[in-house]
Amino acid sequence: MDNIDTIRAFNRFYTARLGVLDRAYLDSGHSLGEVRVVFELAREPGLTARDLVAQLQVDEGQLSRSLKAMERNGLIIRKRSEADARRVELYLSPAGEELNAMCVQRSRAGIAAMFAQAGPGAVTQVAEALDGVQQVLGGRPEPVQFRDLAPGDAGWVLQRHAEHYCGNEGFDDSFETLVAGIIQDYLRDRDPAVERAWIAHRNDQRLGCIFCVRGPEAKQAKLRMFMVEPAARGQRLGLQLLNLCVDWARDKGFETMVLWTHESHRAACALYAQNGFVLMSSEPVRSFGLDLVEQSWMKTL
Amino acid sequence: MDNIDTIRAFNRFYTARLGVLDRAYLDSGHSLGEVRVVFELAREPGLTARDLVAQLQVDEGQLSRSLKAMERNGLIIRKRSEADARRVELYLSPAGEELNAMCVQRSRAGIAAMFAQAGPGAVTQVAEALDGVQQVLGGRPEPVQFRDLAPGDAGWVLQRHAEHYCGNEGFDDSFETLVAGIIQDYLRDRDPAVERAWIAHRNDQRLGCIFCVRGPEAKQAKLRMFMVEPAARGQRLGLQLLNLCVDWARDKGFETMVLWTHESHRAACALYAQNGFVLMSSEPVRSFGLDLVEQSWMKTL
DNA sequence: GCAAATTACTTGACTTTGTCAAGTGATTCT
């Protein structure tokens, strides 16, 4: 079962659940169509029929009749627009507000009931997961932001490095130990005046990282722990991280920047080459249980 | 906006997206109702009308007419049950199979299109998130499993410890550095013959952890890094981890087990007390920027 | 072992919902 099948399975499962929730509206004595109109008007009073057609994807003729009935039943109030006499602005009457409040309350109760048998933290967990999905699918794309290390970030860097390199590229466990040492050293001994790290994140979701530390020579900075999540690649995020790191190093008085990587990281190497790094050495090594070609790159700042 | 509102917002957003997908079926020349029947029969041939009523939540009269039309159009084949002559078993005809294949293909294409503007890793990310949600909501609850540390786990332990203690309890950054040191030491120097760790997980989701390492005295084990995710609490998971750890220590020839914790961890302390641990000392200390009461507990194995 | 109850489905009569095209005024474009 691939990813798309997983999503399809979720859709079947979830629409069945939502269907149960929808049914809760039906015994309010109003049709689902009317309730949907009430919902929209509660969210944004003054909408016109046209707006509702666009937002609810219903036929305008049908909506017209539906609105007529709702006015007759006292759910909504129609007001001819003063700016444009073709338009009719729609508002909820007090009875409409009341219906909305009741439906919201039922909807919330229904969702709470879905979590009744799950654990206490389940709501938070699901809410976060669904919010993440919504953002990925374009519900409201928050911008990517960059911050210094916050509590938990160091662990995340270690976790994702280990998972990528050991899980996908076949490095052995010694790699994780090495990275743990690098991170522990950084946390314990870093010089905040010249060393720092960046985490790229969207809301609470971490997307990538880069570290700038002192290099082996004087006035030399070293770039480390550079990574962009697979899910966030192709958005020039790596370039932004690299620029932050390089600019910081230059700003702090470093004259060169070096980094070590492996030949197999084509995308990263291409990025280095495009940004003024020069390949200094390239040699086959036996590391982490694999035959690798280790490269060192340098850039004059 | 609380968690339930977040879920409600997702529902609005997601149903709108699914609506677009459903529309794709309509120009197959068949109604959504018929397509839904075809889907179910593809999944489980030989269903009866009754089964479909239950699964699709449709009126049986309407379904009866719909099935009649589908048989006339050559989509399905009806076969009187041999075991019970009241029942009619329903099967897809070759044409029905073909329609199903086409719809599946369109559905998949539609989902793929939803991800067109998102990054390449987005599908995986969303699939995992939705699968997690489905499991939490009871789609198919996988059992919790326990494993030794796998690559990435060490980083996760560090991350979640830092987030819980620094984020929720107000510890300062020195706590994260301390934990990073503990983890680095464990990875580098542990004695696999007597020391190990457990990760509680459901599929790829980590739920908790516990470490058993050598203690300060001879024949003494030490319990460390014990944690259960808030979302997974209340399921006796902590007890299971504790038992694994204690049993291992006893099995490896340790005679006592000690642990250090803070008084504020009521739930954990109660668990220790219930499982044969005895409070050895309790003293106020200034640690991690807070006034805490540090406790040591010991159990005879 | 047989009438009564139940089950699986069908049918008829009906309401609601959805669709399409042809209206009516109001407004904008040029």
Place this chain on the structure above:
DNA sequence: AGAATCACTTGACAAAGTCAAGTAATTTGC
């Protein structure tokens, strides 16, 4: 100022959904 567009309404249907009353097969209860 005349044509085009826009916001909405209406009419004529088609499709989908609802409810109750069927029919035949199978269980149940005594």
